[in-house]
Amino acid sequence: MISWQNIYGHEQIKADLQLLLQENKLPHALLFSGIDGIGKLLTAKMLAKSLLCCNSQQGNMACCYCNSCKMFDEQNHPDFYYLEPEGKTRKLIKIEQIRQIQAKIALSPYLSDKQVVIINDAQYLNDTAGNSLLKTLEEPIGEVFFILITSNKDMILPTILSRCMKIYFAPLSYLDVAKVLQQKIQIEEDKAKIIARLSGGSILKAMQFIDDDALALRQKALSCLQDNFSIKDIWSFIDELSSFERNKINDIMSHLQMLLRDLLLMKVNKDSDIIYNQDIKDDLLNIQNKYDEVSLLTKLTLVEEILKRLNSNADIKLILQKFILDWQNK
Numbered sequence: 199m200i201s202w203q204n205i206y207g208h209e210q211i212k213a214d215l216q217l218l219l220q221e222n223k224l225p226h227a228l229l230f231s232g233i234d235g236i237g238k239l240l241t242a243k244m245l246a247k248s249l250l251c252c253n254s255q256q257g258n259m260a261c262c263y264c265n266s267c268k269m270f271d272e273q274n275h276p277d278f279y280y281l282e283p284e285g286k287t288r289k290l291i292k293i294e295q296i297r298q299i300q301a302k303i304a305l306s307p308y309l310s311d312k313q314v315v316i317i318n319d320a321q322y323l324n325d326t327a328g329n330s331l332l333k334t335l336e337e338p339i340g341e342v343f344f345i346l347i348t349s350n351k352d353m354i355l356p357t358i359l360s361r362c363m364k365i366y367f368a369p370l371s372y373l374d375v376a377k378v379l380q381q382k383i384q385i386e387e388d389k390a391k392i393i394a395r396l397s398g399g400s401i402l403k404a405m406q407f408i409d410d411d412a413l414a415l416r417q418k419a420l421s422c423l424q425d426n427f428s429i430k431d432i433w434s435f436i437d438e439l440s441s442f443e444r445n446k447i448n449d450i451m452s453h454l455q456m457l458l459r460d461l462l463l464m465k466v467n468k469d470s471d472i473i474y475n476q477d478i479k480d481d482l483l484n485i486q487n488k489y490d491e492v493s494l495l496t497k498l499t500l501v502e503e504i505l506k507r508l509n510s511n512a513d514i515k516l517i518l519q520k521f522i523l524d525w526q527n528k
C-alpha cells in the first residue's frame with residue numbers, strides 16, 4: 199500500500215500538492231523532473247491515488263479503504279493509465295502508445311469521477327508522439343490528469359513544457375537515503391551512511407552501489423589517484439579494468455569523479471561537510487598535496503569525457519587505453 203508517509207523527503211512538494219488537492223486547484227498537466235531514484239514516480243502514483251479516491255471530498259488525501267484506493271494498490275484501477283518507453287536498445291514512447299491512451303480517456307471513467315495518466319521517462323516521447331500528446335493537453339476532455347516524469351527536462355518539447363506545471367525534485371539528503379537503505383535491506387548504519395553519501399541523493403544509485411560492491415570499486419578509483427604507474431603497470435591496470443563489465447567501469451569512473459570533486463572541495467575547505475567520501479578523508483588529505491587545482495580540473499574533464507564515451511558502442515579497451523594515457527600525461 200502506498201501512502202504520503204511512504205515518500206521520503208520532498209516535504210515542501212508533498213505539502214504543496216496536498217494543498218492543491220484540497221482546494222481542487224491541481225492543474226491537469228504536471229511535469230515532475232529530477233535525477234532518477236528519488237521518489238518522483240512514487241509521488242506521482244500517490245497523487246493519482248488521491249485524485250481517484252472515492253472519498254476525495256474528505257480532504258483528497260486518499261482514504262486507503264474505498265474501492266478505488268484498494269484497486270489502485272492492487273495495480274488494477276480502471277481509470278489509471280501508466281505509460282513508459284518501449285524498446286530495449288533504443289527507448290522510445292511511440293505515437294501508437296499515445297493513441298491507445300487517447301482512445302481510453304475518450305470514454306467516461308469507470309469507478310472514479312476522474313482519470314489519471316502517468317507518463318514515465320517522458321523525455322523519450324518522439325516528436326510525433328509528443329505533438330499528438332500536445333493536442334490532448336491543449337484540448338482536455340473531461341476530468342483527465344496527466345503527470346509526466348523525466349530525468350532530463352531539456353529533451354522535452356518546449357510546447358509540452360509550456361502546458362505543464364513544472365515541479366523540480368531535488369536529490370534526497372544522505373540521511374534520508376541511509377534511512378531508506380536500512381529499511382529496504384539488512385545493512386549496518388555506518389555502511390548505509392557511507393553508501394548514501396556516495397549516492398548523490400539517489401536511492402536507485404545507492405542500491406546499484408550495494409549490488410556492485412561499491413567500496414571495492416571505489417578502491418580501484420582511488421588507486422588511479424594514489425599510484426604513479428610505470429609503463430609496465432599501466433598495461434596491467436588497463437587489462438584489469440577491461441575485465442570488468444561496462445556498468446562497473448562506469449561505476450569506477452563515477453567514483454573517480456566524486457573523489458576528484460572532493461579533492462577540489464578540500465582545497466577550499468578541508469572540513470566541508472558536503473564531502474562525499476567522508477569516511478576516507480585521511481586518504482584524501484594524503485593525496486591532496488600531489489595535485490594542484492588545475493590538474494584536478496583537467497582530470498575531472500577526462501573523467502567526464504570517458505563517462506560519455508562509455509555510453510557509446512566504442513571498444514572498451516581502446517576507451518580505457520586513451521583514458522589512462524591521457525590521465526598519466528595531465
Ligand SMILES: [Zn+2]
Nearest residue numbers: 251261264267
Ligand atoms: Zn479512497
